Amino acid sequence: MKAVSIENLDVIFGDKAVLSAELLDQGKTRQEILEETGDVIGVSNASISVEKGEICVLMGLSGSGKSSLLRAVNGLNPVTRGSLKVRAGEEMVDLAGIDENTLRDLRSHRISMVFQKFALMPWLSVVDNVAFGLEMQGVGKAERRQRAMEKLDMVGLSEWHDKLPHELSGGMQQRVGLARAFCMDSDILLMDEPFSALDPLIRNQLQDELLELQRKLNKTILFVSHDLDEALKIGTNIAIMESGKIIQHGKPEDIVLRPENQYVEDFVAHTNPLNVLRGRSLMTPIEKLEKENNSLILNEREQTRLVLDDEGEVIGAIRREEDLLLSHWNDSQPVESVKKDAVVITTADISMRDALEIRYRTGQPVLLESEEKIVGILCDDDFYHALLGKHFSQAA
Template sequence: MSAISIKNLDVIFGEQATQSLALLDEGKTRQEVIDATGDVVGVHDVSLDIEEGEICVLMGLSGSGKSSLLRAINGLNTISRGSLEVQDGEQSIDLASCDTTALRHLRTNRISMVFQKFALMPWLTVLDNAAFGLEMQGIGKAERRRRAEEKLEMVGLSEWKSKYPHELSGGMQQRVGLARAFTMDSDILLMDEPFSALDPLIRSQLQDELLELQRQLNKTIVFVSHDLDEALKIGNNIAIMESGQLIQHGKPEDIVLKPNSQYVKDFVAHTNPLNVLRGRSLMTGVSELESLGEMLVLNQHDKTCVSTTVEGEIMAVTRQNESLALQQWQEGDSLETLEQDKVVMTTPDISMREALEIRYRTGQPVLLGTERRLEGILSDNDFYHALLGKHFSAKLA
């Protein structure tokens, strides 16, 4: 079910919205609309569904419209045309047409926001900052403090609850912002570049913590970022925007492997593919492997081969006719169990980063398949292909 459903959305900043929309319908550009009316096109004709429990990352350069779209979801930006429906129990509320009572209900009960600049009240303690939203709901002091303490413990700030914001580091202040949003127990979190002001190490740590919290709480999160590596790390889906329009929307792996325009291709060109790609995307399939008699060649240099049944089930792995041990490995298993010269078989959905670690520890190609049925391998050529960014031409040809 879609937690948020956006259809043909336009957001115009200015006094001539009707005229500006007409110009957009005529095919005028953003700049031409500014020249004609003085209005700024924040969002133009965006349609996007965000599912319950999803982290959707809105990406784009400065001025692309990502924050304008985010702020339309909680009514901070007025919708000029189209619909933006937020699921509320068995019904949905359209922010394009709802009254102030419905909007207040959404902001109080359904949607919370985490800001880039923390937005903490300097005169309140960490605990009272975390509980502030509940105070606005009229929750009693004892209850709101209990709930705030629970969320502060989740973000590792229990011992700091009596401190004031100026006594905390930037990363800790952002954790207070997260705790405040989670304390509201809203189903939808809007996060406007919440980590961009932080040092890289703190930023990476908070990304990890957000993912861990999401595993526990399963919120619907709309996250604005200009950092593609961040988007690839945390997003279930990525929506790339340019000049107020949605250019491409899809899973991180699809964005990297199948950019639908030169703009998107340039956007993803310098990202580290090991952070997002899976073995299935880059493996050499069984049909592409060379044959040596009745065996398939895994490594031509040292004559490492695999023999399979007609159905594709692995019978044996050999190197220069000497048997090699075959080890099953799955995500979550310790990499410390891997040994040199053991041949590892794992799922095709393994991350390329983990597959590279397996290759490093064993010195052997990585076999991919399910229940000993071979589907393909990851050889050194496949790893080099990914690291050099050659996956574009191969997969898009």
């Protein structure tokens, strides 16, 4: 179910929007239009859909248009041309030409926003900051305080409820901003680079906390970031923008493995692929392993082999004629639980980071299965391909 639907959207800042739109249609660049009309093209011909419960990350360099697009979703930036619809219950409401009362209702009940600079009111306590939106809705004091305390407990700040914002660290203040947004119980949450001003360790922690909260609350989130590793970590889908246009939109793994043009390839070239790639994308298919009698050779130097039954199914593993433990692992288990020298069987959708740690702990290749059949292995060459950026050519 679509929560946000954007089609052929233009957002133009200036007094000559009609003329600037005509120049856009003629293929003029942002700079050419700025010089001719003085208008700034914030968003140009953008089309994108965001499903309910999805985290869509708008990604791009400074000035790419990502914040301009985000702020159009709650009406902070007016629509010049095109369609921008958000879900309000069973219907989709188009923000192009929306009246003030409907827009106010959307902001009060359907869409919340978390800002980069926290936007906390310094004279209000933490709990009153969290409850402020409910107060604007006319919710009674007892109820709004109860709901605010529930959300503060959710972000681990209930003991700080009576403090003022300046008594909290930057990371804690951002948690208050998250609690305030979640307290409104809005369907759609807009987040404009909310963690970029924080130290890397705090940023990483808040990313983890956001993902955990999302698992519990299943909100629709549009998240603006200039940090690709952050986008790959939290995004269900990523939209990469340049000069107001959406250049590529898709799953994180597709963005990394199959960039649609040189701009996107350059954009993702220096990211850590272990954060997004899955075993299936880089595995060596089982059919490519050398077969010897009733076994498949995993590591010729170590004389490690998989033993097959008459049907070709894996029934064991040996190294220099000694049996090795075959064990199954899934991501609900700690990686530390795998045993040294064990040959681990896991899902083909395992993250490359988890697979690499299993390889490090066991000293053995990792077996990947799909529909209860071994479909491939991850050996050192596969990990080197990922780390050296060779996955582009492998995907092609």
